[in-house]
Amino acid sequence: MTIHMTRRDFLNGMLLGAGALLLELPAPRSLFAQSHPLPGFGGTGDYASSNGNTAAVINAFKKIESGDYASLIGDAVDTGETYDLVIVGGGLSGLGAAYEFNTSSAKQAKCLILENHPIFGGAAKRNEFLVQGERLIGPQASNAFGVIDRPGIPGYDIYSELGIPTEFEYGDLPSGLKPLEFDSTNFGYRLWFDSKSIGHYYAGQEKDSPGKWVSGFWENKLAGTPYPEKVRKAFLTWKNISDRQYDGSDYSRWLDSMTYKDYLEKILKLDPEITKYADPVLASVVGLGCDVISAYAARQVSMPGFPEFQGHRSLRNSHWHSFPGGNDAFARCLMKALIPDAIEGSKSFEDIHNGRVRFPVLDRGTNKVRLRLGSSVVRVEQGNSSVLGKNVTVTYLQEGRLYRLKARTVVMACGGRLSRKVVSGLPVSHAEAYAQFHVSPILVANVALTNWRFLYQLGLTACKWSGGFGFGCNIRKPMHIGDYRPPLHPDKPTLLTFYISFHQPGLPIEEQGESGRKRLLSTSYAEFEALIIGQMKQLFSGGGFQEDSDIAGIVLNRWTYAYVNPQPGFYFSKDSTPAPRDIIRKPFGRIAFAHAELNGHQHWVAAVDEGRRAAKQAIELLQ
Numbered sequence: 363m364t365i366h367m368t369r370r371d372f373l374n375g376m377l378l379g380a381g382a383l384l385l386e387l388p389a390p391r392s393l394f395a396q397s398h399p400l401p402g403f404g405g406t407g408d409y410a411s412s413n414g415n416t417a418a419v420i421n422a423f424k425k426i427e428s429g430d431y432a433s434l435i436g437d438a439v440d441t442g443e444t445y446d447l448v449i450v451g452g453g454l455s456g457l458g459a460a461y462e463f464n465t466s467s468a469k470q471a472k473c474l475i476l477e478n479h480p481i482f483g484g485a486a487k488r489n490e491f492l493v494q495g496e497r498l499i500g501p502q503a504s505n506a507f508g509v510i511d512r513p514g515i516p517g518y519d520i521y522s523e524l525g526i527p528t529e530f531e532y533g534d535l536p537s538g539l540k541p542l543e544f545d546s547t548n549f550g551y552r553l554w555f556d557s558k559s560i561g562h563y564y565a566g567q568e569k570d571s572p573g574k575w576v577s578g579f580w581e582n583k584l585a586g587t588p589y590p591e592k593v594r595k596a597f598l599t600w601k602n603i604s605d606r607q608y609d610g611s612d613y614s615r616w617l618d619s620m621t622y623k624d625y626l627e628k629i630l631k632l633d634p635e636i637t638k639y640a641d642p643v644l645a646s647v648v649g650l651g652c653d654v655i656s657a658y659a660a661r662q663v664s665m666p667g668f669p670e671f672q673g674h675r676s677l678r679n680s681h682w683h684s685f686p687g688g689n690d691a692f693a694r695c696l697m698k699a700l701i702p703d704a705i706e707g708s709k710s711f712e713d714i715h716n717g718r719v720r721f722p723v724l725d726r727g728t729n730k731v732r733l734r735l736g737s738s739v740v741r742v743e744q745g746n747s748s749v750l751g752k753n754v755t756v757t758y759l760q761e762g763r764l765y766r767l768k769a770r771t772v773v774m775a776c777g778g779r780l781s782r783k784v785v786s787g788l789p790v791s792h793a794e795a796y797a798q799f800h801v802s803p804i805l806v807a808n809v810a811l812t813n814w815r816f817l818y819q820l821g822l823t824a825c826k827w828s829g830g831f832g833f834g835c836n837i838r839k840p841m842h843i844g845d846y847r848p849p850l851h852p853d854k855p856t857l858l859t860f861y862i863s864f865h866q867p868g869l870p871i872e873e874q875g876e877s878g879r880k881r882l883l884s885t886s887y888a889e890f891e892a893l894i895i896g897q898m899k900q901l902f903s904g905g906g907f908q909e910d911s912d913i914a915g916i917v918l919n920r921w922t923y924a925y926v927n928p929q930p931g932f933y934f935s936k937d938s939t940p941a942p943r944d945i946i947r948k949p950f951g952r953i954a955f956a957h958a959e960l961n962g963h964q965h966w967v968a969a970v971d972e973g974r975r976a977a978k979q980a981i982e983l984l985q
Contacts, residue, residue, distance in 0.1 A: 402887030414919035452477030453484020456775035458973030488687025501688025544839035649925025712844030816905035818852035
């Protein structure tokens with residue numbers, strides 16, 4: 363009897379074994395039935411149990427929102443611990459705060475990081491696969507960076523202190539193969555990187571009619587696309603605008619007074635097709651589309667239509683890169699600086715990138731900075747319910763049980779949605795400011811391929827489309843770091859990465875985020891897998907794509923509160939009152955706030971800087 367088994371069944375089955383992805387071994391389907399939407403293959407290695415927001419983290423947050431822990435706080439086990447600083451959140455902001463504390467506080471001062479996931483890094487984590495003997499690493503979310511190699515550039519001090527390289531080695535296609543261009547940033551193709559290796563796919567007009575690929579979208583001035591000539595001219599106008607549309611000295615504030623959609627259609631008088639094209643592009647970097655996002659935010663993330671726009675010229679420069687696991691390398695370097703033996707090997711960048719995490723040493727009592735994983739903070743309360751109190755009580759959930767400890771100061775380095783729920787007695791000013799922080803989800807899917815011959819046949823390394831599931835995906839030229847040296851050959855394994863937003867133009871900003879989260883969390887692994895594979899069949903069948911032989915595994919990274927969505931007024935406010943983010947940057951008693959959301963455009967430098975700023979505020983309170 364032949365037992366039909368899907369790849370999902372097989373891969374999940376491997377989780378019951380040694381954890382390696384052994385593609386040859388069969389397993390009975392009946393062992394792997396799943397009714398909960400969140401479980402799914404998590405890859406291999408140290409990050410296998412922490413892809414995106416885990417079910418435990420999501421469930422704990424739901425209970426925090428519903429107030430389920432309020433009546434249980436009194437039963438929390440007192441650990442008897444007191445720390446000079448407790449940091450809530452072990453992402454880049456939290457690690458940045460710990461780094462500042464580690465270097466600037468008194469030698470005997472002690473710090474504890476409480477992180478709710480099974481591993482540090484926040485959104486700056488990796489997925490790992492083992493396919494046909496090749497170790498493959500891809501980003502879970504936070505991704506791409508520019509080389510910071512001289513003083514005066516924001517982030518120079520931390521970049522240089524951590525020993526981040528300024529030059530990188532990449533694998534090359536073997537001689538004899540046709541040349542292809544690769545987007546080493548993993549986001550340039552989504553914006554304005556243009557080459558003949560980036561394809562735009564247009565579905566056929568009739569049912570079952572073949573679609574067509576168009577490459578060199580900008581270089582060829584949209585030739586071959588289905589857009590009418592009038593719309594093509596609008597696209598080129600959008601991309602090549604060189605004049606500022608406002609002469610006032612408050613240009614930035616003026617841009618922040620309107621949505622990007624209004625800027626495109628009312629100020630620039632462009633065709634609505636431009637807005638439609640820009641929606642998923644903008645959503646892939648700030649969560650939602652043109653109808654709700656500030657025009658100032660669009661300018662900040664290098665959308666066209668502004669005289670400052672540099673387009674693909676800036677992204678093609680060699681100073682833009684992405685580590686194999688995205689910005690996880692920054693998180694790992696910060697952790698190595700905080701706890702030198704937290705990662706196997708020396709302090710060399712190669713060892714930090716490639717070494718295994720030594721989990722037992724993270725919460726070791728002799729550390730100046732300790733990290734406690736799997737710890738979801740449910741309440742942070744000033745001593746004696748007064749901001750003048752000398753202690754803050756922090757209550758957290760770990761393995762189903764509540765614990766509490768004391769802190770002289772606290773940095774809330776988690777997202778704003780959690781901070782405003784767990785900080786007791788939050789001032790009206792902060793609560794009202796946090797109400798202006800709208801946050802949307804994103805799904806990042808890494809598809810492990812046994813080969814990418816089907817892309818090679820099409821002459822593509824990245825592609826974009828509309829009207830299907832997601833809007834773009836790509837493979838990258840592999841960065842070689844130490845003994846991590848995956849091959850670059852169309853017949854060898856690689857990763858195909860999708861960034862999938864949930865914007866819904868026309869709905870209010872908060873409703874878009876909530877609706878997107880509902881879809882993200884209610885869709886099963888199998889349903890998302892089917893959508894991804896269906897999209898790949900539509901795109902790549904013409905290149906010979908075969909689902910059963912070409913896909914080795916799929917990891918879904920579900921981020922429920924991935925992006926803050928900076929609406930008009932987020933940066934400069936709509937009147938003379940302080941902007942919401944400036945209010946949040948002010949401490950509440952002995953509690954300071956730090957997260958990349960405060961920058962609007964989230965990136966690794968902003969995340970670390972916000973953490974360091976908040977830590978300095980906390981250290982002042984310790985004097």
